[in-house]
Amino acid sequence: MHESRLSAVIIDCNVDDLAAAGRFWAGVLGREALKPAADSSYVDLAERPGELTVVVQKVAHAGRVHLDLETDDVEAEVARLERLGARRVAYVKDWWVLEAPTGQRFCVVPARKPMSGANRWD
Amino acid sequence: MHESRLSAVIIDCNVDDLAAAGRFWAGVLGREALKPAADSSYVDLAERPGELTVVVQKVAHAGRVHLDLETDDVEAEVARLERLGARRVAYVKDWWVLEAPTGQRFCVVPARKPMSGANRWD
Numbered sequence: 001m002h003e004s005r006l007s008a009v010i011i012d013c014n015v016d017d018l019a020a021a022g023r024f025w026a027g028v029l030g031r032e033a034l035k036p037a038a039d040s041s042y043v044d045l046a047e048r049p050g051e052l053t054v055v056v057q058k059v060a061h062a063g064r065v066h067l068d069l070e071t072d073d074v075e076a077e078v079a080r081l082e083r084l085g086a087r088r089v090a091y092v093k094d095w096w097v098l099e100a101p102t103g104q105r106f107c108v109v110p111a112r113k114p115m116s117g118a119n120r121w122d
Numbered sequence: 123m124h125e126s127r128l129s130a131v132i133i134d135c136n137v138d139d140l141a142a143a144g145r146f147w148a149g150v151l152g153r154e155a156l157k158p159a160a161d162s163s164y165v166d167l168a169e170r171p172g173e174l175t176v177v178v179q180k181v182a183h184a185g186r187v188h189l190d191l192e193t194d195d196v197e198a199e200v201a202r203l204e205r206l207g208a209r210r211v212a213y214v215k216d217w218w219v220l221e222a223p224t225g226q227r228f229c230v231v232p233a234r235k236p237m238s239g240a241n242r243w244d
Contacts, residue, residue: 006151006174009131009189013224021224027206028191028222029128030241048239052128052174056224063225065187067131069150084149100150102135102143102178103185117170119152 002073003118004080007109008053010066018043018058025056066104070111071118077108080121124195125240126202129231130175132188140165140180147178188226192233193240199230202243 013021018036022043026033031045031054043056053068071077078088078096085101095109135143140158144165148155153167153176165178175190193199200210200218207223217231 004152006176009187011224011226013226015224024207024223028203028208028228030126030243050172051239054128065131065189065226067187081150085146086150101146102133102137104133104135104187106150117173121152 001120001122002071002076002080003111003115003120004069004071004077004108005115005118006052006067007070007111007115008055008068010068010107011054011056012059012061012064012066013056014059014061014063018056021058022056025054029054064105067106069106069108070115071108072111072115074108074110076121081108123242123244124193124198124202125233125237125242126191126193126199126230127237127240128174128189129192129233129237130177130190132190132229133176133178134181134183134186134188135178136181136183136185140178143180144178147176151176186227189228191228191230192237193230194233194237196230196232198243203230 011025015021022033026045034044036043041058045054086098089097089099095107097107099105133147137143144155148167156166156168158165163180167176208220211219211221217229219227219229221227
């Protein structure tokens, strides 16, 4: 048995100025852009309890929006998603990038903290 | 004064078989794909209280994921977003498609039901 859930929306931005991208999306969503580490490619947007995590990421590919799923068992979750029709694209650090049969890429990441409201899969 | 909030993630799918696309994403997220009207381009995924709305949409353009903001005043919200750097792309039925300075398109739609946890803008 393992668990997974939708954990985040990642706004991928092909930009030079990550801080400006973070400020824009923070303004759109009415959230505070948290200050990233100096070498980070991510700006976290502060969330209120129950809100979905939204992260602004600096990327080298075309800008887009992608979904992250988190799980307590990445390999079992990726295998489950493959059975649904997804395919593996790349393993990065400790997560998998998958491609949906409908074309979108999304990521399966290890849960960083206890998950509430996750789906349980046998 | 007007209000807005992140209301939905829309999974745009350039596919012939919308029902299959809906089943895939329902399976990914552990939600039920609700049966659409016969002529609909949308499959709603059932959500539990507090979960973000996720909708699978059949589109003619390339597949992607986009965000919807809902508001009680579309014109005021679009004007606010323009001041942040967004630009208007198209008015469709009763909503605006905007493009972020970071390249992603997103929509500003009229709120269909009372909004909880919305941002208030003066």
